[in-house]
Amino acid sequence: MADTLVHADAAPAPVEERRRPPRVRKTPTTYVLRLVAAAYLFFLVAWPVSLVVTNTFDDGFSSIQALFEDPDMVVALQLSAYVAVWSVVINTLFGVGISLLLVRKEFPGKRVLNALLDIPLSVSPIVVGLALVLVYGGRNGWFGPFLLDLGFQVIFSTPGIIMATTFVALPLMIREIVPVLEEIGIEQEQAAESLGANGLQRFWRITLPSIKWGIVYGVVLTLARSLGEFGAVKVVSGNVLGQTRTATLAVEEKYLNFDQQGAYATAFLLAMVSVACIVVVAIIRPKNHA
Amino acid sequence: MIWFSALVLIPLMAVVVTAIDGGWDVFWSTVTNGQTAAAIKLTVFTALGVTVVNVFMGTLIAWVLVRDRFWGKSVLEVMIDIPFALPTIVAGLVLLSLYGNDSPVGIDIANQRPAVFLAFLFVTLPFVVRMVQPVLEELDRDVEEAAASLGASRFTTFRRIVLPSLAPAITAGAALSFARGVSEYGSLVLLSGNLPFKTEVTSVRILSSIENDNVPAAAAVATVLLVISLAVIVLLNVIQRRVAARG
Incomplete structure (x- = not known):
């Protein structure tokens, strides 16, 4: 091409x-x-x-079709989607919160926090998984046994996968919002305040609309990253068939079991989603500059 | 803040604490253990090599994308971002399909060292390009034209005028791509075969320690990786502050 x-x-x-x-x-x-x-x-x-x-598509649509007929695979795809959605929601809420904190407030250790936020991008996913297991592991983690007593299993179940995914995708949202927040400044908010708007109104009517596009990019990037996370999930999930196996884990499993067709089909689905995400960002980004 | 601590800081601290729990001797003997040391060496040197390639190719691609205009450029733009968004395991599969044992071009590097290099190259592609591109766009062309009118050749203009202003961006991109390379895991699982002493990288080594229930060893090696990524982040911050001070 x-x-x-x-x-x-x-x-x-x-x-x-x-x-x-x-x-x-x-x-x-x-x-x-x-x-x-x-x-x-x-x-x-x-x-x-x-x-x-x-x-x-070597032999038409049959491999994709086979994928959707395999109940374990459907569960894996659903789990991936479920985890991705949760991680997007959590990262959006906290991303906006932390960004506001970083841009608008002065506090000691701000620069350190700012630097630490980049860790998830540069640290190995395996290390992320290990770190979460060490703290939230059911048997001998720092908080794990306590949470287990409350009837809440984190590692080797869905919450652990969500945490791992949220961890690795954490900086994407913040890095999109912070520049926008810095650019818009606070004049409009001050004007709104002088006209008697309270904090919530100012956020809802002034701040949120202006960082809207930053959030949209953040969501798209986070979604792509969350769906595709593999290493960290592999460590924390336990890879239980039909329960904690995500779509990316299934790709590996299928390939190693010599089910190349299935592996390619799953990979194709995942690749489609991530390419779609990039194309969406590429299309809407120029509009924002205009 | 609490959320960030619970999710990121405390777990990472746990890694370090577990690593030094057994004392310095245990830590040191784990890290210098033959297989582990080989893995770390392979990872670091491959990542360095890949970073060098990225510095050249990334700057070149950014240059073409900014200064050249041609049909299909936007397709190239999208292609740059694919490695970033593609799930790493899919990236491995993708490379395997072209450079693996049933390769249509007859190149089979699966389970060999070049495979590690290739995988790193793929996943780190966007970093230098995306760091250099905006800086290159902002660059004032009048200075270059002035240099050219004073008789500087194109190469001299590039070396003396353009390159110095790109240097911080290139360094930042290189640091990111090095960090990403060192920590890469997903794309290697299928492609490299993870043969001890040959194609086993650090992340894989950590995982096999975890699976063998040897958590202290895993934590020790993980700490080495953590230190590397912290160093990169500190370097990035220094660069950013220096650029901010200059501008």
Whole structure:
């Protein structure tokens, strides 16, 4: 696909050319760079991803169909969706809260908190899983036995999966909202306050509408990340068939059991969702700048 | 705050506490254990290599995306983000389908070291590109044109004018991609085969310790990874503050 892209650009783009004539100098280097970039992305991303699609549809829709007829698989997909939705909800609420805190309030340790928020992005998912097990593990975690006495099992059940997923997706929402909050400033809120609006009204009528798009991107990114989380979930879930196996765990399981068709089909579904998420972000983002 | 502590801080502290619980000797012997040390070495060196590739390719791709205009550019834009959003296990499967044992191009690197390199390359692709791109867009072209009018070649202009202003963004992107590489797990499960001493990376090593109920060992290795990611975060903050001070 990318090959055709590269050749197709030999045709002039008259409108663009006219708009900024002196700036775009087309030298051989331009084309070489363009070709290198396109080829690199083609071999690293486009071709492999397209192969999953072709492998899934090798024999028509039967593998996708088989997927939805397997009750364990349906449970896995439902669990993934359920976990993703919860993690999006939790991250949205706390993301907005922490962002407001970071931008609007001054408190000691703010810079440390700000830095620590990036940890989930750079720490290994396996470490995340291990950390949660150590604290909330049923037998010998720090809080685990106490929670278990209350009849609340965290690790090896759904709450643990939700926690792990929320952990890894935590910074995405905050990193989308904080810049927007910093940009809009507080003049409008002060104006509203001087007109007698209370805190809740100010948040609801002024702040929320202006960070709306930040939240939307955050939700989309969090959703993509949550659906796809694998390492952390693997550690905390116990991977019980039909109970705590998520769709990503099922991909591995199927592949290792030589059910390649099933693995590709599941991978295809997951890939579709994440590609859809990126495309949604790519489409709505420019509108926001205008 | 409490929520953040309960979810993030306390669990991470638990890892460190468990790791040093057994004393320094236990910690050190776990980390320097042959298989573990091999895994850590492989992970760190591969991540370094991948970061170098990303610095070059990422800057190049960002340059093409910002300065060039051609049909299909928006497709490339979307492609950059795919590795970020794609579930890592799917990423592994995806690479396996092209570079695995029934590869249509006849390249079979499954269960070999290049597979680790490839997987890292895939998952860390967006970082440098996405850090450099906005900076490059903001860059004032008049300075470059002034340099060119004074007789600087294109390469000199790039090296002397553009590169210095991109340097913080490139470093930040490189740090992120290094951290991501070191911590990568999902995409390797299927692709690398996890052979001890050969293609076993640190994350996999931790997981096998957990599965063998050897939690202190797992915590010790996890602490090493934690330290690496903390170092990266501190580095990023220093860069950010320096850029803010300059601007």
